[in-house]
Amino acid sequence: MSDASADAPLGTPQARAFVGISGWVYPRWRREFYPKGLRQADELAYASERLSSIEVNGSFYALQKPASWERWRDAVPDAFVFAVKGPRFVTHIKRLRGIEAPLANFFASGVLALGGKLGPVLWQLPPTLAFDEGLLDDFLAQLPRTRADAAALAAGHDERMEGRSWFAVDPHDTSPQRHAVEVRHPSFETAAWTDLLARHRVASVVADTAGRYPRLTATTADFAYARLHGEEELYASGYDDASLDRWAEWAHTHRAAGRDVYIYFDNDAKVRAPFDAMALIARLAA
Template identity: 60%
Template sequence: MAVARVGISGWTYAPWRGVFYPKGLAHRLELEYASERLDSIEINGSFYSLQRPTSYRNWAAQTPDDFVFAVKGGRYVTHILRLRNARTAVANFLASGVLALGGKLGPLLWQLPPTLQFDPEAVDAFLELLPETTTAALALARETTLEEDRTDLSPVAERPIRHAVEVRHASFDDPAFVELAKRHGVAIVVADTAGRYPVIRQDTADFAYVRLHGDVELYTSGYTDEALDRWAADARDWLDRGMDVYAYFDNDVKVRAPYDAMGLRERLLPR
């Protein structure tokens, strides 16, 4: 049966303290607090720099058994290398502890920069590089150039790995990109960005990945009840077609993300 998971992009935000997080809650308990109210969280610190294996293990230990993390791929891959010659960088990302999440590892998210135009050859090569299973990911991770104390290359149970790509240049709104994503089984993120970036609604994988950045003002505006109802209807449509759904709110500036996430999650609970 298809499953919907709703969460937030990141969880460490100073303005949330005393608003979403109770006043006086220790910072080390914030992940535990958020994970008790949501199904999933998108780890976005991994976008800015490689995290440590100890961090991934700690995050897994602090969350419920049925919790799932999405992990955002590094901007070094997407924004500096711009997907080209990325094998070693992806190996380092995978070796840095991502696989230590074990059964709590959800999709890997690759967010492309707004200036990156669709290049079929480069995109095809990058999507071909992405491992489809944890054992394939471990094999690639073993090509790492990181120091031993920055890696976790422990044996892993065989599980599928899902990948999602969020595009931000209009040139990706192209049937050729859709076909590439479909051939590689990679989801194209449905991104709500207040009209700034393209919205591509095409089923290219066995799951849907949604990022809700704000429908009026990017990263800032909250979602009305009517807007949440519409997104819930979309999610139910994907579920009815047998697709799992991962939806993350990234409208964090005014502390709307956790409340909107809980609102959408409530709408999708079995009645």
């Protein structure tokens, strides 16, 4: 499997691989992945010792509190990175229209308290949202490109965030803020979408969805992002040795070109995700 384009944007010379799971609070994982007797409060720390990244998906459903972001930041190793799922209020309810305040509220909610452990923000679009170049161009243009930009955007939050916001970022912090978009409507299978993402330097998510949704493989940013929802059965089936070898090759190809890679297993229904992630980490370390 090699989806890396030779003329796609390049990243850092010493590219890294971040491999993990989408979310970590799953009752069915207890006694299978999480050992018997482990406190729920310690599950993130346990997972972070075995993985190199996790997608925070609670942020998709509701704005989290600054204290939660700080607690999660402090629970994981220094080299650990979180990807953060952008709110469905922006993508699914507002459908990318009139989102200035919701975007500001999201970045004011405390996500920036992750500091150097904040990786890409994932924006998952609903399957009923078709490609609209003008709408998407406007949305991508609003996304902050640096931590300082994100804090400046957060400063425009509305009154709902009063007393529950955190965006104390150095105004000179030019650390890049990465973004990735996962689409689920077939109309996005067009060069116009690929070109638009590349123009805004936003990653096109490679989504493995057992054939249900489009699988876009173009490289449009200086990093690559994949979400593995299940090869044969959505959210349930695991990845065999041959499949994991192909994903390891995909990661190696991007890293050789200087791109960081982010890979998340979302096949959580049968407790495959954490074990598949650990197996892929082992391959990349070999």
